[in-house]
Amino acid sequence: MEFQFAGLADFIAMNGHGPFVWVAYGVTLLTMAGLVTQPLLERRRLRAEFRREQRIRERRAARRQPERPAAEAALAE
């Protein structure tokens, strides 16, 4: 088994069939890359959404926190 082309330029030209071969491989690789990145991006979006909800929850909890001692103090009086 040996390399079938004389050099890099020859390899890219592929005896005139280069554009067809490279476009076919390029589109295939792009599609495959899309298939891999799509779920990863989606997962990142889910995580960002979760974080945002969590921050809101924490802020709400923090706002409620200082009120409780005051209320308890009022009850104690």
Added chain:
Amino acid sequence: MAWQWFHRLGSPRWFYEKTSAWLPWLAAASALLLAVGMAWGLGFAPQDAKQGNSYRIIFIHVPAAFLALAGYYLMAISGAIGLIWKMKLSFVVMRAAAPIGAALTFVSLFTGAVWGKPTWGTYWVWDARITSMLILFFLYVGVIALSGAFAREQLADKACALLALVGTVNIPIIYKSVDWWFTLHQPATIKLTESSSIDPSMFYPLLTMIIGFYCFYAWVLILHTRTLVLKRESRTQWVQQLLGEGR
């Protein structure tokens, strides 16, 4: 024993945790096999006597076409398992398989068209295989469109599973009828479907690519399924914990 395993497989959480370990291996195997296969096919396999270098597209065209068809059956079977045993995970696999299958069908159609230009002098021929592939693409599109139409995921799951099953029953009939239609209209000058035996020097890189595509398919299917699992189970504790950890 087998049933216990079967039921555990139906649990999205079990699936998620189990597949975490498989992912790197599948990713590495598919990357390696695809890289080796592509280099082999593009640079080292000998030129075809009749078609010159344009035949090198076969190394992606054929595996993509294989998986496009196998993917439809996988989608239909997981839909059927979901309908029969009410298995949640099975529906998720089915939903994940639809866009992947459509993408691979598109790849096989696109590479086929690009291959057609230097070989037959035209991008599109109404050849039996191409036409069947196009109809397969429409079948996938139908399932995806139907899945997007329902507000309730459970309803969408069942409807898509049924449609995929009906499509599966139809695929052999469609293939046979398109075949018959093509022999009726076959132009005398173009002969596309000759079954010549393929030389080993071209067959081994093709085999490498086919196995590589299968690994890639498994990897991507698991990735999509995991993301869908996270999305659907986002209110459960284990997913909340997982998302909170940032892993």
Added chain:
Amino acid sequence: MSTPDTRHLPPVSATPADLSPRERRGPGFGALLQTELRLALRRRSDIANPLLFFVTVLALLPLGVGPEPGLLARLAPGMIWVMALLATLLSQESLFRSDFEDGSLEQLTLSPQPLYFGVLAKVAVHWLVTGLPLALLSPLLGLMLNLPAAGYACLLLSLLLGTASLSLIGAVGAGLTVALRRPGLLLALIVMPLYVPVLIFGTGAVQAAVDGYAYSVQLAILAALLAAAAALAPLAAAGAIRISTDS
């Protein structure tokens, strides 16, 4: 249309004990067929619209491609068949719609009779009011499109057999999309790929007849497709209806 539709149910006051065994079984196939037919015949415009669509679009064809008789004769079998297919498809959207909206579809699923026969009755009536008139009208359109004399008998026969299959296959799509608000295009998208074999053998038969060959094989295959569709499609449509009404 404004009176409540209780045709699938026994009178409300009756308890199961009061009913004769015959009444307890619910309406049989013949009774269903009769009521459906009576209801369908009351909606005149629903019958007329697909036929008008069929004729109008075929009248547009010469305006699009030119009035040259030879060209029209070549296009006639395929165009008449494609238009019959579209007319069937368009009328299919309303197949279960009004029954779904007034709840009688759900009652039908609860009937002691198998849902298979209920669906089969509805589809049979749909064919009687769309497919049958379309087929009967087709020779007239063949005349307008300059179809060679040898093709008429075959056109009529192939459409009689084929539109019945189309009605049956379309019922699956109609059942899947009945719960959606605007199913029109989606229904076309999911059903059209399944129509392919019928279209191929239908036009193939007419083309063979026009070219002076025997066409009994194609008609036999159309009949076989019809038999398979009659056995399987109502089952799938019944499943689809159960999915759609399950809320």
